[in-house]
Amino acid sequence: MSSPAPAAAPAPAPAAPQAAYPPLVGSQRLIGTIALSAATFMNVLDSSIANVSLPAISGDLGVAASQGTWVITSFAVSNAIAVPLTGWLTQRFGQVRLFVASIILFIIASWLCGLAPNLESLIAFRVLQGLVAGPMIPLSQTLMLSSYPKAKAGLALALWSMTTLTAPVAGPLLGGWISDNFSWPWIFYINIPIGLIAAWATWSIFSKRETPTRKLPIDTIGLALLVVWVSALQIMLDKGKELDWFASSEIVLLGIVALVSFVFFLIWELTEKHPIVDLRLFAGRNFTSGVLAISVAYGVMFGNVVLMPLWLQTQMGYTATWAGVVTAPVGILAIIISPFVGKALATRDPRAIASIAFMIFSLVSFMRSGFNTEVDLRTLMLPTVIQGAAMAMFFVPLVSITLSGLPPEKIPSASGLSNFVRITAGAFGTSIATTQWENRAAVHHATLSEVTNPGNPITEQALVGMRAAGQSVEQTYAMLERMVTTQAMTMGALDIFHASAIVFLVLIPLVWIAKRNRKGGAPSAEAAGAH
Incomplete structure (x- = not known):
């Protein structure tokens, strides 16, 4: 479970009646x-x-x-x-x-x-x-x-x-x-x-x-639909950033599968005798x-x-x-x-x-x-x-x-x-x-990059200081990029x-x-x- 869980999650209640056994001693x-x-x-x-x-x-x-x-x-x-x-x-x-x-x-x-x-x-x-x-x-x-x-x-x-x-x-x-x-x-x-x-x-x-x-x-059909829509939605969320979201045909397909299977899941579970x-x-x-x-x-x-x-x-x-x-x-x-x-x-x-x-x-x-x-x-x-x-x-x-x-x-x-x-x-x-x-x-990286370009007096002062410490030009720019990224x-x-x-x-x-x-x-x- 839970995960990961930061603290214990409540567990489901007992799923079946407990046989009448005496307590342990x-x-x-x-x-x-x-x-x-x-x-x-x-x-x-x-x-x-x-x-x-x-x-x-x-x-x-x-x-x-x-x-x-x-x-x-x-x-x-x-x-x-x-x-x-x-x-x-x-x-x-x-x-x-x-x-x-x-x-x-x-x-x-x-x-x-x-x-x-x-x-x-x-x-x-x-x-x-x-x-x-x-x-x-x-x-x-x-x-x-x-x-x-x-x-x-x-x-x-x-x-x-x-x-x-x-x-x-x-x-x-x-x-x-x-x-x-x-x-x-x-x-x-x-x-x-x-x-x-x-x-x-x-x-x-x-x-x-x-x-x-x-x-x-x-309810095998309900279980299958449950697995399909939850899995499709989770994969879509996990891979969305990597594949540029709905610009990717894979993400679009996952979204359609998740939506359609979810709708069918709702209909099936609301009409099934043993959902x-x-x-x-x-x-x-x-x-x-x-x-x-x-x-x-x-x-x-x-x-x-x-x-x-x-x-x-x-x-x-x-x-x-x-x-x-x-x-x-x-x-x-x-x-x-x-x-x-x-x-x-x-x-x-x-x-x-x-x-x-x-x-x-x-x-x-x-x-x-x-x-x-x-x-x-x-x-x-x-x-x-x-x-x-x-x-x-x-x-x-x-x-x-x-x-x-x-x-x-x-x-x-x-x-x-x-x-x-x-x-x-x-x-x-x-x-x-x-x-x-x-x-x-x-978004923040783009904004910070605009104000930390070499034409900025504060940036130039920082670069001069780093070079004075014995760092090469490449090293100073690499350090500046790391600072901006952090x-x-x-x-x-x-x-x-x-x-x-x-x-x-x-x-x-x-x-x-x-x-x-x-x-x-x-x-x-x-x-x-x-x-």
């Missing part, structure tokens, strides 16, 4: 908790560990940094597509078998990612990795809840959440350290020992607690406003999370390790504040809490829009630390809004659809942010941050379109299970 519950947490940690870690390694991956494979982002988006898109299938797969194969198979296939995909000789094969293996990772997070939560008595369900969710919140802190730090001291394939190889231990321990503890299975029809995603859920005001708010915000946030380390490493001279240090603290305040947010939801309006989250996100983006090429480490890290508070007040209230008012039997499909839209928005947001960064940088790329990044701040503010009224749950602000049990 003693060492079995301890080992089971560690095994499930390790698998979850591995999955969430893999969503964030690659962010700071993109320049190393791009450089080693001989592609541009913007092309390297396909490593992130390919995983996110395939993961999003797999999410709606979790319910069907669970009922077809059983929770435990599906979960263990997901871990083992994830290990194999990670190994293949590390062996990838070029970008094309790496993207293919990341697609595979995202597909098999789909059921892992929701099922880890479901199995965790089944391990504890109902009275300790809050403790089980707290332990699960702590795991998913610490992984985004460790991901950038670990990814940067590995990239600087070893080689980028090791960001994938480290999954192998963790996954093997988690799979073995999970099977040892839970194999005798399998859920009933049954054969159910699957792969239940689009009728969008008839609910709370579901629609909640999904739009959480998805757009997640797309903007995820785009910034990918953009920040790229800018630091390609333009500011940061190593992968130090770029990880800048981006890692996002989880600190989230870990501290999350328990208090959970309690506040029992008495407070979730729309107000979500609005505060958007205000903080906007503040963080405005702070980043004031950076310059001389910014120091402390100034860079401060917004990242503050963003953790927004993360704590973002997911749970919006999930509560999204699922409020729905009957219990609709919760799994609603949660799955919500997560599909959110994860897909994260992939789209990454592509849009990196593409617009390059577009804005090109300034242009920095100004382009600041434009993205500034636009993000505005988007977060615009999303606040969208939250208030939702009706408040008459039963109170606290999320239902099902909603809590979706986080």
Whole structure:
């Protein structure tokens, strides 16, 4: 998943009824908790560990940094597509078998990612990795809840959440350290020992607690249309800049395929008896406003999370390790504040809490829009630390809004659809942010080049100074070009941050379109299970 995710994303709610097994006790519950947490940690870690390694991956494979982002988006898109299938797969194969198979296939995909000789094969293996990772997070939560008595369900969710919140802190730090001291394939190889231990321990503890299975029809046409339109749109976004957008016949074709398959997808899903995603859920005001708010915000946030380390490493001279240090603290305040947010939801309006989250996100983006090429480490890290508070007040209230008012039997499909839209928005947001960064940088480069020509007195003075330092004419012009490029790329990044701040503010009224749950602000049990 998530990515890459800056913080843990809410998982889909349990996709099938849990068999009535008694809670685990003693060492079995301890080992089971560690095994499930390790698998979850591995999955969430893999969503964030690659962010700071993109320049190393791009450089080693001989592609541009913007092309390297396909490593992130390919995983996110395939993961999003797999999410709606979790319910069907669970009922077809059983929770435990599906979960263990997901871990083992994830290990194999990670190994293949590390062996990838070029970008094309790496993207293919990341697609595979995202597909098999789909059921892992929701099922880890479901199995965790089944391990504890109902009275300790809050403790089980707290332990699960702590795991998913610490992984985004460790991901950038670990990814940067590995990239600087070893080689980028090791960001994938480290999954192998963790996954093997988690799979073995999970099977040892839970194999005798399998859920009933049954054969159910699957919406193959809807699934095929879903894969086609999402994939076509994502490829169009990823390759648009490279191929000059609609001046390219390839981009035009991708756009037509995406549009036509999307229209057919809508028609088919609204008339199918067993749809792969239940689009009728969008008839609910709370579901629609909640999904739009959480998805757009997640797309903007995820785009910034990918953009920040790229800018630091390609333009500011940061190593992968130090770029990880800048981006890692996002989880600190989230870990501290999350328990208090959970309690506040029992008495407070979730729309107000979500609005505060958007205000903080906007503040963080405005702070980043004031950076310059001389910014120091402390100034860079401060917004990242503050963003953790927004993360704590973002997911749970919006999930509560999204699922409020729905009957219990609709919760799994609603949660799955919500997560599909959110994860897909994260992939789209990454592509849009990196593409617009390059577009804005090109505009600023053209403007700066006009005022830094040799006829400009200030430019001439700078050139004379560089020559006096013993540099040749070619060296001085090369240095001047590097300075202009760095300034242009920095100004382009600041434009993205500034636009993000505005988007977060615009999303606040969208939250208030939702009706408040008459039963109170606290999320239902099902909603809590979706986080």
